[in-house]
Amino acid sequence: MKRRTGRELAVQSLYHLEMNKVPDDRAVDAILEETMNKEEQPDPEKMTEVDAETARYVRALVRGVNENRELLDSLLVEFLKGWKMDRLSRVDRQILRLAAFELVVEAETPPKVAVNEAIELAKHFGTDESGKFVNGVLGQMIKKLDELKAKAAQEKV
Missing domain, CATH: 1.10.940.10 (NusB-like)
Structure with a gap:
């Protein structure tokens, strides 16, 4: 797991949460789905799929910040x-x-x-x-x- 990737996804999820007034899990789901469905990653070094450990990390960060x-x-x-x-x-x-x-x-x-x-x-x-x-x-x-x-x-x- 790359924590930097987790933090990037957490910031995107928090932004989505604030913009769309959705529960934190829905915001994270939307960002994870968007990330995993990208056909072309802007940076080839980045993961094209988010592993389960990173997804848990993102959820924990977003839930913690939101709460x-x-x-x-x-x-x-x-x-x-x-x-x-x-x-x-x-x-x-x-x-x-x-x-x-x-x-x-x-x-x-x-x-x-x-x-x-x-x-x-x-x-x-x-x-x-x-x-x-x-x-x-x-x-x-x-x-x-x-x-x-x-x-x-x-x-x-």
Whole structure:
């Protein structure tokens, strides 16, 4: 399983979920089906089929972000410096939510990996400025990561 592929599919699923107001499993199913039905992959290095382990990983990420969306948004808003969550591009918003989930809630992924992956996703899916923006927001979050984890744990109780 390639976790980067899983994260790419998770961001696409989260975007689909927000755009179409569907349950998280339906959003993931739609993206997985679309991915597996592509006749021509833009990058020959990419998988043409998503293995079961990757599909489970995508579902876990999407479900985790969706179930914790309010918490994640409340944590992120502190670091947006002059921005509101609803003013961000949908892509940047989903990437930041996914990274915040990995940093604060899931906490299995090393913080530097979560941030680097988010930056790469932003460069891939976002605008020319998205990578820098995501890096700035998450860089500030990492400085307060222990505090954010404690806050998240307290809010989940």
